[in-house]
Amino acid sequence: MEYRFVYLGKTYRVIIESDEQSWLVTIADKEPSRVEVINSIPNCLSFIMGNKTINAYTIESGGKKYIFVNGESFAFEVDKGRASRTPGVAAAKGGENVVTSPMPGSLVKVLVSSGDNVEVGQTLAIVEAMKMENELKSPIKGVVKQVNFEEGNQIDALQPIVELTPIYPE
Amino acid sequence: MISKVLIANRGEIAVRIIRACKELGILTVAVYSTIDKPSLWVQLADESVCIGEPPPGQSYLNMDLIIETAKRVGAEAIHPGYGFLAENPDFAQKCEEASIIFVGPSSKALRLVGDKVAARQTMWKTGIPIIPGMLAVGKGIEDFQAITAQVGYPVLVKASLGGGGKGMRIVKNEKELGDAIAAGRREAKSAFGDESIYLEKYIEEPRHVEFQVLADKFGNIVHLFERECSIQRRYQKIIEETPSKALTDELRNRMGELAKRVIKAAEYTNAGTVEFLLDRDKDFFFLEVNARIQVEHPITELTVGVDLVRQQLLIASGEKLALRQEEISQRGHAIEARIYAEDPTHDFLPSPGKIHWLKEPQGPGVRVDSGIYSGCEVTPHYDPILSKLIVWGETRELARKRLIQALKGYVILGIRTTVGFLIDVIEHPKFVEGETYTNFISKNMGTWKPKDDALEQALVAVAIVSSQTPATAKVVTAQATSPWQELGKWEMGGHGV
Numbered sequence: 001m002e003y004r005f006v007y008l009g010k011t012y013r014v015i016i017e018s019d020e021q022s023w024l025v026t027i028a029d030k031e032p033s034r035v036e037v038i039n040s041i042p043n044c045l046s047f048i049m050g051n052k053t054i055n056a057y058t059i060e061s062g063g064k065k066y067i068f069v070n071g072e073s074f075a076f077e078v079d080k081g082r083a084s085r086t087p088g089v090a091a092a093k094g095g096e097n098v099v100t101s102p103m104p105g106s107l108v109k110v111l112v113s114s115g116d117n118v119e120v121g122q123t124l125a126i127v128e129a130m131k132m133e134n135e136l137k138s139p140i141k142g143v144v145k146q147v148n149f150e151e152g153n154q155i156d157a158l159q160p161i162v163e164l165t166p167i168y169p170e
Numbered sequence: 171m172i173s174k175v176l177i178a179n180r181g182e183i184a185v186r187i188i189r190a191c192k193e194l195g196i197l198t199v200a201v202y203s204t205i206d207k208p209s210l211w212v213q214l215a216d217e218s219v220c221i222g223e224p225p226p227g228q229s230y231l232n233m234d235l236i237i238e239t240a241k242r243v244g245a246e247a248i249h250p251g252y253g254f255l256a257e258n259p260d261f262a263q264k265c266e267e268a269s270i271i272f273v274g275p276s277s278k279a280l281r282l283v284g285d286k287v288a289a290r291q292t293m294w295k296t297g298i299p300i301i302p303g304m305l306a307v308g309k310g311i312e313d314f315q316a317i318t319a320q321v322g323y324p325v326l327v328k329a330s331l332g333g334g335g336k337g338m339r340i341v342k343n344e345k346e347l348g349d350a351i352a353a354g355r356r357e358a359k360s361a362f363g364d365e366s367i368y369l370e371k372y373i374e375e376p377r378h379v380e381f382q383v384l385a386d387k388f389g390n391i392v393h394l395f396e397r398e399c400s401i402q403r404r405y406q407k408i409i410e411e412t413p414s415k416a417l418t419d420e421l422r423n424r425m426g427e428l429a430k431r432v433i434k435a436a437e438y439t440n441a442g443t444v445e446f447l448l449d450r451d452k453d454f455f456f457l458e459v460n461a462r463i464q465v466e467h468p469i470t471e472l473t474v475g476v477d478l479v480r481q482q483l484l485i486a487s488g489e490k491l492a493l494r495q496e497e498i499s500q501r502g503h504a505i506e507a508r509i510y511a512e513d514p515t516h517d518f519l520p521s522p523g524k525i526h527w528l529k530e531p532q533g534p535g536v537r538v539d540s541g542i543y544s545g546c547e548v549t550p551h552y553d554p555i556l557s558k559l560i561v562w563g564e565t566r567e568l569a570r571k572r573l574i575q576a577l578k579g580y581v582i583l584g585i586r587t588t589v590g591f592l593i594d595v596i597e598h599p600k601f602v603e604g605e606t607y608t609n610f611i612s613k614n615m616g617t618w619k620p621k622d623d624a625l626e627q628a629l630v631a632v633a634i635v636s637s638q639t640p641a642t643a644k645v646v647t648a649q650a651t652s653p654w655q656e657l658g659k660w661e662m663g664g665h666g667v
Contacts, residue, residue: 003633007625008515014633023637025630035630040638043527045631056631057581059527066526067631071578072590072624076632103519105550129550130511130520 004079005065011079025049096139099162105129107153112162116144124162127155142166172196172247172271172487176240177215179251180230182541182557183463184211187249190479199243201236203229205549210541217243224551230254233261237268247271247486253553256462257284273486275461279438283459287330287368289436293456296435298428301447301455303370311348314369318347321371327351329358330366333458335405337361340372375607376447377416378402379454381429382470384481385439386491393426394474395500397443397466400606401595403518408588408611409595410466411505412473415566415604416448425454432456441467441482465558468539469504472562503566505573507592509580511554514591514618522550526584531576535562535569548585556587566604570596590620 003014015026026032038053039046045056057068065076109126112118118138125136125147142164149161174197177184184200188211191198200215205224212218219239222229230236231254240248248270250256256274263277274280283289287307290300302321307330308314318325318341327350329337337358339350351367359365382394398414399407417425429444436459443464445457467478476493485491512518528544540557542548548556559576563569577593595601600614607613 001637003636005629005632008619012629014629016633016637018637023634025633027626027629033630035634037634040634045635047630047634049627049630054627054631056628056635057527057529057583058631058635059583060635061524061526061584065632065635066583067628067635068581068583069627069631070624071574071580071593072620072628073581073583073587074620074625074628074632075586076628078636102516103513103550104522105520129522130552130554132520132554134519 005076006079007074007076097142097145097164097166098160099124099136099138099164100158100160101127101134101136101155102157103127103129103134104155104157105134107149107151107155107161108133110147110149110151112144112147114144114146117167118142118144118164127161136161138162138164140164140166171489172483174199174243174245175247175249175273175483176201176236176243176245177211177249177251178230178236178255179249179253180206180209180211180541180552181555182539183251183465185214185541186539187251187479188214190477190483191249193477194480194483196483199240199245201230201239203551205547205551209546210543219243224549226254226552230552233258233264237264237270240270241268245270247273247483249273249482250462252462252465257460259284271486273482274440275438275442279436280461282436283438283442283461285330286328286458287366289458290368290456292435293432296431298432298435298456299454301370301373301457304368306368307366308351308368311351314347314351315344317369318344324372324374325369326372327354327367327369329354329362329364330368331364332358332362333405337367338405341369373447373449373455375609376400376449377414377606378407378445378457378608379414379416379425379448380443380445380460380464381426382464382467382478383429383433383438383442383444384478384485384491384493385433385442386485387439387488388490389434390491391430391433392491392493392495392498393429394470394476394478394498395426396422397464397469398606399466400608401601401610402608403611407466408508408510409505409592410469411503411566411569412469413500413503415606416452421452421454428456432459440485441478465508465555466506468537468558468560469506472504472535472537472560473500473502474498475501502562502564503569504560504562505566505569505596506558506560507573507577507596508555508588509557509559509582509592510588511548511556511585512588513586514588515586515620518588520550520554521586522548522554523585524548525582527581528583529579529581530557531559531579533572533576535572536576537561542582556582567602570602590624591615591618594618594621 005012017024023035024032036048059066067074105127108128122138123135127134145163145165176199177187188198198215200212200218201221202212203224255261259277259280262272265272324342327339337354339354341350354367355365378399385391397412399410401409432444443460446454448454511521513521530538537560561572
């Protein structure tokens with residue numbers, strides 16, 4: 001069976017096969033590894049891979065698969081798209097004409113309004129969470145098509161905040 | 171002895187204070203904003219009162235409402251924790267006027283130490299070494315130029331009130347001075363409502379060494395040794411340890427005695443911390459007094475065997491210090507790592523959300539001061555600190571290894587945290603050597619991402635888990651003789667082989 005897991009915008013292809021005793025796992029183009037599960041209870045998975053004992057902690061929620069192993073935690077999304085998608089590139093939600101916040105928080109400043117011309121890297125809005133401000137910058141040169149929120153609004157991560165119409169160089 | 175305390179704070183420190191109160195037989199009252207209702211400290215307190223909406227100004231910073239609540243529930247004292255109202259002299263004064271005990275120094279002492287220029291003046295008059303620079307708020311640019319002519323560049327422009335790096339500007343030469351003054355004033359005005367700034371010599375690659383002090387209302391003062399807090403990002407500490415590798419016994423005693431003199435000069439009572447900068451020549455300068463219980467207080471507790479929050483409550487109750495300087499000694503080494511809800515792969519952006527699953531580390535010499543639980547929600551409204559992991563070991567190296575092991579067992583699933591990043595800091599050769607300066611993170615850590623082998627192991631785990639638990643939510647239970655009995659119900663992951 002083949003899976004595609006997305007982590008930090010990169011898609012990783014994992015092929016997993018099993019016989020009665022163990023799994024054979026192949027990540028991307030690497031050599032396959034033989035994996036023997038020694039314990040599997042809810043939220044905990046222990047396995048041996050190349051003589052190494054690995055204890056992984058897992059939970060699935062909201063379509064994401066969370067894995068903790070050796071002090072590092074990962075949130076994977078399952079890429080259900082077809083193989084036509086370029087590996088290694090995440091599908092930007094709405095493309096670069098839509099500016100979103102990478103974190104949820106409170107919209108403390110909106111610095112543009114519809115019809116404004118904006119340059120690449122220009123700060124469009126400021127989102128605050130946990131006492132820290134994050135500037136949302138324009139990824140393109142363009143015109144503000146629409147601003148979807150007002151100052152003081154609570155916003156979620158990846159919600160479209162400012163929509164832009166690109167200006168292409170002549 | 172106080173019989174009932176209102177805790178005007180939230181998160182892990184509220185939990186910590188409740189614990190100390192319960193041990194002393196003091197009843198506790200938690201206050202919370204609407205969004206914090208299902209939080210750990212609200213559950214642990216004897217009584218809990220909702221005080222308003224999530225924005226801090228409408229709840230945790232609402233001085234009059236908090237004092238009124240204390241009166242209504244019959245609390246004789248308010249413990250302010252750290253942050254929020256902890257170092258606000260107006261709040262301390264309002265408590266004094268309402269005959270409520272503020273667990274901390276007097277409003278007068280708070281006012282003095284909170285004003286950096288006034289504190290510099292006081293310490294200078296008392297003969298405490300201060301960073302060379304201005305002794306009064308700067309007015310025209312010629313005030314600033316006169317001092318730079320004396321101390322030389324680089325210099326640091328600082329706000330007289332407040333902290334956290336706001337209003338602070340490093341100035342490398344004469345050309346940058348005018349702009350830095352204007353920008354510093356602007357930032358100070360917006361952050362603290364006061365545009366007073368001053369200038370001091372910029373100390374390059376310093377260590378941040380602070381001394382814990384306890385002072386009762388009878389003039390007894392003891393210090394409980396140092397904490398080194400050089401590992402910082404955005405002027406915020408993330409790893410602290412004690413003892414500091416940079417101090418000799420002679421220097422330690424000299425700085426400790428000086429810290430006591432600072433506290434005496436400020437007529438300060440209760441627990442406080444005197445911060446110093448230590449330069450490469452081992453010269454040290456008074457930086458400021460942190461007039462509160464510090465986030466990093468547990469490392470002192472583990473090495474000297476004194477419960478500092480308990481001491482705060484005893485001093486506030488009017489008890490005499492039972493500790494004598496000559497009886498206080500350090501044993502072993504302690505390190506604290508702060509666990510923040512932040513994404514180290516994205517410039518430490520806040521990462522609020524739900525903690526789906528939590529498993530805290532255990533073992534000899536491991537302590538977790540936490541404000542979270544499995545299933546709790548981390549809100550975007552407040553500071554991102556989730557918990558603190560503190561370890562003690564007989565030596566620094568043992569404590570360091572213990573901390574790595576403990577971090578590797580600190581499972582937080584659902585939100586991004588600094589756990590993996592902290593492991594890499596503590597494993598860094600420069601940290602191992604004790605080469606810890608305040609620029610450690612920017613100099614040594616660069617752009618961080620999890621190690622490749624961990625990612626590989628996680629990918630194996632996620633593939634196995636995906637194969638085991640199909641979308642129909644058939645859960646493999648602990649009772650199953652073999653998980654492979656569940657085979658045949660695999661989720662196809664979107665597309666087949």
